[in-house]
Amino acid sequence: MCQLFPYAEFVTRWLEPEQQRAWRAYVRMQSELNAHLSRQMSAESEISMADFAVLVQLTDTPEERVRVLELARSLNWEKSRISHHVGRMEKRGLVRRESCGSDGRGSFVVLTDRGRSAIEAAAPSHAETVHKLVFDLLSDTEVQALREISEKIFTGLTTGECAAVVARRYADDAVEVVPEESGCPEARANRDGVDVEI
């Protein structure tokens, strides 16, 4: 928005050749890597990547129980996605819901024994796969570069005008989020893995 040069909105900025090569390489890599990780996870365990992500959040917590909205926020999923997914996981016995005493609306998602053994079974080979597909191929410098690039892009996504779009995902209806510059990135608690080191 707020363009100094009004035509700027109408002149298309195509990608430079070097950018285009980088972009195509990234897009392709990322889609294949995702596919591979999902496939490996499904093949070598009874859970999917999505299940894994949920279970990691649960094992990250001492009490092994997390509020639904807390899950949604830390995974950056829509709350309805969580709800559906937890429903399916519950059917398979990986988690269980418990009502929240202090807040009648809320509910907890609780790790079951089956859930714990499922993630403990899945995590090692997943970690090994990440090593084989990523870190075995990259130098320390490249690992650092990957992190810096990822952080820059991610920060851009959660700042300024982009943040408004992200915020929509947790609201029930389109709350007019004023793009206030004083975004609060510190709200993202940095939780460290306890049991499962991924």
Add this chain to the structure above:
Amino acid sequence: MCQLFPYAEFVTRWLEPEQQRAWRAYVRMQSELNAHLSRQMSAESEISMADFAVLVQLTDTPEERVRVLELARSLNWEKSRISHHVGRMEKRGLVRRESCGSDGRGSFVVLTDRGRSAIEAAAPSHAETVHKLVFDLLSDTEVQALREISEKIFTGLTTGECAAVVARRYADDAVEVVPEESGCPEARANRDGVDVEI
């Protein structure tokens, strides 16, 4: 496989702290970036990222028609995914199927006028978004690093034992793919964009 030290398969290689930070940053960035790009595409045009990918392949071709399996290969999609997706796109008038004279089994996917105008309408703002979310934030060095890292990982995915898993996706049933070292990465034709520069 072929481990020098037999225990290596059973000792879990967890991620080093530095690797873990990089990995979490990457995973998060990539998922948010995908979400953002899809969201922007749906919001500012009548097509999705998947539609866009298909249409790009069609506009990349002089005759604006591509065989279904060719589409599947260049997008790295399953053939049934293409089939379903083309069916939906056909319903919306973005593409049309045509039978292939030379091979009675085959069929072409053909770009319609509606499809062409849809992608022409979507591409500029998509390119602008990619600029804003990615390239405006990265230095030339970082862009180059992103490409090199992506290429390394992607190459790893299409080589050796991983290639077998990929190959499965195009076969009707699990053809026993011998992990021959003489993989043929040159089979991936490098098609350049003509009309749509993404």
Add this chain to the structure above:
DNA sequence: CGGGAATAGTTGACACATCATCCAGGTTGC
């Protein structure tokens, strides 16, 4: 206290991806 607004979560409809299966049209070998 009472009523509107915000919050936590669920639900249903739909779009999409995957898998297994099927089928029609080619290809090969004899």
Add this chain to the structure above:
DNA sequence: GCAACCTGGATGATGTGTCAACTATTCCCG
């Protein structure tokens, strides 16, 4: 020339993600 096989593609069932309502509770403010 025909039987076995292979290939290109379609189809249906199922699991998953998104969006738009909807319900139930809590918060806030008079």
